[in-house]
Amino acid sequence: MSSIISISGVTKTYATGFKALKEINLDIERGEIFALLGPNGAGKTTLISIVCGIVNRSSGSVTVDGHDISKDYRAARSLIGLVPQELTIDAFETVWATVNYSRGLFGKPPNKDFVEKVLRDLSLWEKKDSKAITLSGGMKRRLMIAKALSHEPRVLFLDEPTAGVDVELRQDMWAMVRRLREDGVTILLTTHYIEEAEAMADRVGVINKGEIILVEGKAELMRKLGRKQMKLELRAPLAALPESLSRYALELSADGNQLTYTYDNQSDRPGVASLIRDLEAAGVQFRDLDTKNSSLEEIFVSLLRQEP
Amino acid sequence: MNLRAAPNFRAAPNFRAVWAIYRVEMARAFRTVLQSIISPVISTSLYFVVFGSAIGSRINEIDGIAYGAFIVPGLMMLSLLTQSISNASFAIYFPKFVGSIYELLSAPVSYLEIIIAYVGGAATKSIMLGLIILATAALFVPLRIEHPFWMIAFLVLTAVTFSLFGFIIGIWAKTFEQLQLVPLLIVTPLTFLGGSFYSIHMLPGIWKTITLFNPVVYLISGFRWSFYGKADVSVGVSLGMTLVFLAICIAIVAWIFKTGYRLRN
Numbered sequence: 001m002s003s004i005i006s007i008s009g010v011t012k013t014y015a016t017g018f019k020a021l022k023e024i025n026l027d028i029e030r031g032e033i034f035a036l037l038g039p040n041g042a043g044k045t046t047l048i049s050i051v052c053g054i055v056n057r058s059s060g061s062v063t064v065d066g067h068d069i070s071k072d073y074r075a076a077r078s079l080i081g082l083v084p085q086e087l088t089i090d091a092f093e094t095v096w097a098t099v100n101y102s103r104g105l106f107g108k109p110p111n112k113d114f115v116e117k118v119l120r121d122l123s124l125w126e127k128k129d130s131k132a133i134t135l136s137g138g139m140k141r142r143l144m145i146a147k148a149l150s151h152e153p154r155v156l157f158l159d160e161p162t163a164g165v166d167v168e169l170r171q172d173m174w175a176m177v178r179r180l181r182e183d184g185v186t187i188l189l190t191t192h193y194i195e196e197a198e199a200m201a202d203r204v205g206v207i208n209k210g211e212i213i214l215v216e217g218k219a220e221l222m223r224k225l226g227r228k229q230m231k232l233e234l235r236a237p238l239a240a241l242p243e244s245l246s247r248y249a250l251e252l253s254a255d256g257n258q259l260t261y262t263y264d265n266q267s268d269r270p271g272v273a274s275l276i277r278d279l280e281a282a283g284v285q286f287r288d289l290d291t292k293n294s295s296l297e298e299i300f301v302s303l304l305r306q307e308p
Numbered sequence: 309m310n311l312r313a314a315p316n317f318r319a320a321p322n323f324r325a326v327w328a329i330y331r332v333e334m335a336r337a338f339r340t341v342l343q344s345i346i347s348p349v350i351s352t353s354l355y356f357v358v359f360g361s362a363i364g365s366r367i368n369e370i371d372g373i374a375y376g377a378f379i380v381p382g383l384m385m386l387s388l389l390t391q392s393i394s395n396a397s398f399a400i401y402f403p404k405f406v407g408s409i410y411e412l413l414s415a416p417v418s419y420l421e422i423i424i425a426y427v428g429g430a431a432t433k434s435i436m437l438g439l440i441i442l443a444t445a446a447l448f449v450p451l452r453i454e455h456p457f458w459m460i461a462f463l464v465l466t467a468v469t470f471s472l473f474g475f476i477i478g479i480w481a482k483t484f485e486q487l488q489l490v491p492l493l494i495v496t497p498l499t500f501l502g503g504s505f506y507s508i509h510m511l512p513g514i515w516k517t518i519t520l521f522n523p524v525v526y527l528i529s530g531f532r533w534s535f536y537g538k539a540d541v542s543v544g545v546s547l548g549m550t551l552v553f554l555a556i557c558i559a560i561v562a563w564i565f566k567t568g569y570r571l572r573n
Contacts, residue, residue, distance in 0.1 A: 052414040056572045074322065074416035082414050088407030092339065093332070104328025105415040147411065 003027035004186050010060030012046050020046040022210045028188055033181055035201035036190040043210040044190035048157050052082050078106055081153030085160040087140045091133035095124055095143055099150045106151035118149050138169045158189040174200055194300050208304055232259040233288040242282040248275055325417040326425040333399055333429030348387050352441045355383055356448045370507050371538040376449035381532040382504025384438045389470050389499055391437050393491050396430035396474030401487050419565035430471035438463055459534035465550050466527055472557040479570050498524045508540045523553055
């Protein structure tokens with residue numbers, strides 16, 4: 001069994017009748033970084049909260065490393081560290097006290113050296129005797145991570161880890177996540193920033209309106225659904241496309257000054273090189289050329305559009 | 309780390325979590341020492357000055373006990389009840405309010421462990437407070453405790469019961485207003501009318517009967533008996549009523565935890 005978290009048939013209907021999750025099936029592989037991508041209100045936080053035991057599910061089952069989250073909740077929960085989206089800490093506790101508290105809460109024996117290491121890794125050691133209320137937003141965020149890591153979890157959940165976080169901290173956080181992965185920690189992060197998934201994830205799951213639309217390796221997803229585009233700025237406007245170029249899927253802009261060639265990464269049959277040769281042969285000259293990969297963002301947006 | 313190699317893992321209670329929560333709760337009490345310890349001592353001293361000395365000097369004795377001494381058990385109960393409720397309700401409401409409860413809910417702790425830690429913390433604080441008030445009272449009036457064992461038993465039982473009650477209020481409350489509502493509108497009046505400052509035998513006929521529906525009467529009566537050997541109602545009934553209320557609170561808590569009421573929904 002290689003998956004560390006196995007979610008099957010999980011649904012959640014809130015007391016208001018709102019169906020937050022409609023039958024979720026998802027497996028998280030051991031040691032991977034999995035990004036759960038979806039717009040606000042898609043059900044990301046609800047799903048994470050169910051796995052962590054914060055919210056009761058309406059139906060379905062979840063196991064963490066083979067432990068059922070209801071029957072065997074102690075074993076299941078002790079494997080997970082959760083960094084929630086909101087900065088929710090007891091403001092009057094010191095950094096040192098609150099991180100040690102978290103460790104105790106998860107049943108781990110006191111280990112000053114380990115807690116010190118966690119705080120140093122997150123650049124919080126200097127602040128260990130400060131009360132949480134005196135910390136900046138970025139430090140509070142790191143404190144939340146320190147609390148989640150204090151009990152040496154095998155799975156780390158990061159719920160919208162970089163929402164409202166500055167660029168520097170975001171880079172630090174990504175680096176930290178990669179370090180954790182090297183230590184064998186499985187990471188599940190939710191985000192609605194696609195660049196985050198693109199920068200970090202091994203696999204991406206897209207969730208929308210309480211349903212998982214797709215789960216795919218990030219590279220395959222980009223390859224399968226990704227498109228490449230080449231834009232050519234022409235020297236002189238063209239009235240119509242020359243007949244000799246008809247085998248290429250070319251688009252001519254309205255003013256005739258720009259040609260756009262869209263091709264996918266998988267089958268580059270009519271290659272870019274041959275297009276350029278054919279353009280030359282047809283006497284079409286261009287001033288500039290630009291190619292770009294479609295980003296995960298564009299893939300994501302097009303996926304959501306396909307949804308009814 | 310192979311957790312499945314430890315077959316007892318699932319059954320093993322998480323004592324470390326209980327200790328961690330308990331310690332945080334006690335630390336809060338010492339951090340807010342002015343509010344949680346000194347201010348009740350001051351207000352109790354004021355009761356002694358006003359009721360014990362100023363007014364009490366005009367009241368001879370009740371059941372053969374000097375008035376100043378007579379009110380000591382009632383005053384202790386008054387603080388014990390209000391402090392147990394406010395300590396426990398605040399302890400669980402506050403994390404709910406700021407959102408830090410997520411950590412407790414995601415931790416490998418059982419409901420029983422959560423209860424033991426929070427109620428234990430709240431009860432410890434109010435018991436300490438009760439003893440401080442007792443010591444303060446000893447400065448004002450001559451005290452005697454005829455049944456020390458039962459005095460401690462009533463003290464602990466009441467502290468635990470009302471901490472549990474406070475815990476329920478803390479889980480039920482959605483706003484700070486609701487949090488204050490029950491203590492203010494129900495518990496304080498019941499305590500004042502529960503015979504803290506008088507013997508219920510002093511009440512006119514019908515009120516004496518009505519008073520018997522007030523559960524606090526039994527607590528105060530039993531507690532006062534442990535001091536002076538005199539009670540408004542029999543000690544067995546006092547003890548029984550306290551245990552009944554404890555049982556009701558336990559039943560409600562069990563239901564809350566079974567359904568996840570206002571915690572996991």
